[in-house]
Amino acid sequence: MPRGITPRLNICHMYPDLLNLYGDRGNIMAYRMRCLWREIEVAIHQVNIGDSVDFDRMDFIFLGGGSDREQSLMAADLAEKAGALEQAIEGGVPVLAICGGYQLLGKYYKTLTGDIIPGLGILDLYTDGGETRLIGNVAVEVELGGIRQTITGFENHSGRTCLGKLDPLGKVMAGHGNNGRDGMEGARYKNVICSYLHGPLLPKNPFVTDYLIACAVKRKWSIPLKPLDDSIEMSANSVMLKRLLGP
Amino acid sequence: MKKARLFIALITAKLLVFLIRLLGRGKGTSLPGSIALKIYPGLISDLSSRVRKGVIVVTGTNGKTTTNNMIARILEAGGGRVLINREGANLINGVAAAFAREMNFLNSRAFDYACLEVDEAAFPGVASRVRPCCVVITNFFRDQLDRYGELDRTIALVRNALKEMEGTRLVLNADDPLVAQLGRSTGLQSVFYGVAEHGGVTRQGAAAREAKFCPFCGHELAYRYYQYSQLGSYSCPGCDFSRPDPDVEGTSPRRGGSFTQCRVRFRQGSAVSLEVPVYGMYNLYNALAAYATTLLLDMDPQKAAGFLKGYRPATGRMERFDYRGKPVYLNLVKNPTGFNEGIGALVEMSGADLNVMIAINDNDADGRDISWLWDVDFEILADCQERIREFVCSGYRAEEMALRLKYAGILTSRLVVEGDFNEAVSRVLGGGAGKTCILATYTALWPVERILSGYAKRDHTPAEHLPHVS
Structure with a gap:
């Protein structure tokens, strides 16, 4: 990094007023803290309904999930921004989409009664409504940036998501994942990570956070990320893995 | 019939x-x-x-x-x-x-x-x-x-x-x-x-x-x-x-x-x-x-x-105990709003330094999903952490609680993970601060209360009640 320049990342938190279920704001907290601990500054841009946003200027975009009603309000607003978001994604801007946000990036959501709710159509995936909710702790084996780890989280969704020509985020070791059938969880496309995992995902799985930060940093500077002491994170992870997968 | x-x-x-x-x-x-x-x-x-x-x-x-x-x-x-x-x-x-x-x-x-x-x-x-x-x-x-x-x-x-x-x-x-x-x-x-x-x-x-x-x-x-x-x-x-x-x-x-x-x-x-x-x-x-x-x-x-x-708070809900002449407060926490209220009261507590224990279980009665801990404003505690000697995290999800506090900005040197309730209670009581505050989820509250009553006397004088949340 050139001397005298403080690196600064722009984080885009989509609809924090609406999509604030299940502690998903923890993802923003984790991203921010892991930057600050490395002396990388962050500016958080909260985008709510009606706000304009320049996705191309962003270094990380976070899209969470909400309850049904709030999700539909959000979807209508985001539809107007879909073109710009797609362009940013194609350009390599890192994105994390959780649960409802994940479903929305796909082609459609088909409800139990057969109604089709169109998605933004950015990613090659679709979701069918399910009779039961898939709920519980999850362990998923993930490989990111050459590191293979088993991540943990908590899923709570009724939609069953199927991927087209897309890689999953990882392989389900315990829990249901995308649809409870194919053993896959989440999706990846360019620098986009999609997942059903609440918990939230990033604080519990710091190597995913660091991967997203590294993607953002790499687009601007050529600096390696300083390693951090993750002993608390790792012990939380191993307690849950022991419970789910045995010793 | x-x-x-x-x-x-x-x-x-x-x-x-x-x-x-x-x-x-x-x-x-x-x-x-x-x-x-x-x-x-x-x-x-x-x-x-x-x-x-x-x-x-x-x-x-x-x-x-x-x-x-x-x-x-x-x-x-x-x-x-x-x-x-x-x-x-x-x-x-x-x-x-x-x-x-x-x-x-x-x-x-x-x-x-x-x-x-x-x-x-x-x-x-x-x-x-x-x-x-x-x-x-x-x-x-x-x-x-x-x-x-x-x-x-x-x-x-x-x-x-x-x-x-x-x-x-x-x-x-x-x-x-x-x-x-x-x-x-x-x-x-x-x-x-x-x-x-x-x-x-x-x-x-x-x-x-x-x-x-x-x-x-x-x-x-x-x-x-x-x-x-x-x-x-x-x-x-x-x-x-x-x-x-x-x-x-x-x-x-x-x-x-x-x-x-x-x-x-x-x-x-x-x-x-x-x-x-x-x-x-x-x-x-x-x-x-x-x-x-x-x-x-x-x-x-x-x-x-x-x-x-003439109303008196129910047993087991925010009770005051006396441990060697110092007050110990026990409070049930079960959702973000209630937890925030508990934290607010803890921050307002007048007087000297504090020892804090937080016990988080994830049985059905507690809610199996502990994501809600991230909707609680622990950041408020980080702002006054010099007053808090130690945070003892306990329960089945002790590590996750410590993780949450770490990302709230609490120094890891103040965090202690002790899953076992006996050890955790004895550690927090032995912390030496002027006041002790214990926050516990539903299924953690009862064992913690039992252990605590072994060490400390129930104090029935209504001097400074913390909120009892339910």
Whole structure:
């Protein structure tokens, strides 16, 4: 990094007023803290309904999930921004989409009664409504940036998501994942990570956070990320893995 | 035949309660009810129809136990015989157990009222059996989402159950739009309670707000001020939904050393002064809910206020202990709003340094999903962490609690992970600070309380009560 320049990342938190279920704001907290601990500054841009946003200027975009009603309000607003978001994604801007946000990036959501709710159509995936909710702790084996780890989280969704020509985020070791059938969880496309995992995902799985930060940093500077002491994170992870997968 | 079944169900339940207590396996608040219902499914409706003046049901997210106990206190002090599911056993089995324990086959123990606190998810099942004369709804916040799906669904569950009722009167929190909407959407006769604008209100909403949008037309609600969370003075710019004018309204609330005081205006233009020996805005709401309910039941306003002053917090909910001359506070936490209130009280605690223990379990009764810890504003604690010597994290999810505090900005040198309750309690008590505060989720509270009472004396002098949250 050139001397005298403080690196600064722009984080885009989509609809924090609406999509604030299940502690998903923890993802923003984790991203921010892991930057600050490395002396990388962050500016958080909260985008709510009606706000304009320049996705191309962003270094990380976070899209969470909400309850049904709030999700539909959000979807209508985001539809107007879909073109710009797609362009940013194609350009390599890192994105994390959780649960409802994940479903929305796909082609459609088909409800139990057969109604089709169109998605933004950015990613090659679709979701069918399910009779039961898939709920519980999850362990998923993930490989990111050459590191293979088993991540943990908590899923709570009724939609069953199927991927087209897309890689999953990882392989389900315990829990249901995308649809409870194919053993896959989440999706990846360019620098986009999609997942059903609440918990939230990033604080519990710091190597995913660091991967997203590294993607953002790499687009601007050529600096390696300083390693951090993750002993608390790792012990939380191993307690849950022991419970789910045995010793 | 029905009578024989009722007889057997009652005998079995009473025997089980006796055995469970004899064996020291708890208070017998649930299992006897579940067995009794299996023997005679009509148990609750049969027994509740014997209650002479009526059944009162209290539901909502926070404040159920406190509000219900306050209502029972006023009615009892007024000379009524009251049946209550006192231990917070608020699912259908707990309600069945309360009836089976308190009533006998010959009906020689007559009750004037039954005061039941009922879990939101269990509300439809219980309400259709007990046919309440009066339903009190405190507030709706997020709680144990993995069990109920989403908050909207919980509210719909309660609303649909209410629509099936006839002649039931509602006591509703005017300041919570999620609750107040039920007056119109159910068409039932409703009485509203609330707190008027005062010096402590804020103009800006908090992060953990539940409802931003009008339940009738979907427009964003406009607020004049907030009390806390989504409670406040709201109106919809899109339709005519707004905060109803409260029938019972607390004005100019004031906090004393161990009590909360306010003036209460009620419809007829009269006013009384109300004093309750509890602490915090949300307990004032609980008191107003109880007060409005008893006025609805034709209690004399002056007398009801006097009886409320004699209310004492329930056992196990925010209790003060004494450990070698220093106070130890034990507080139940179960959702973001309640946890934030607990943290607020902890920060306000006057005096010297603190030791803090937080015990998080993730059994069904706690909520298996602990994501909600990230909706709690632990960042407030980080701002005053020099005053806190150590945070001892315990319970099945001790590590996750430590993780949450780390990302709130608390130095890892202040964090101790000790999953075992015995070790954790002994560590936090040995911390040497002037005050100790223990916060625990539901299934962690009981073992921690048991261990704590081995070390420390229960302190019954109401000196500086922390909020008890439920």
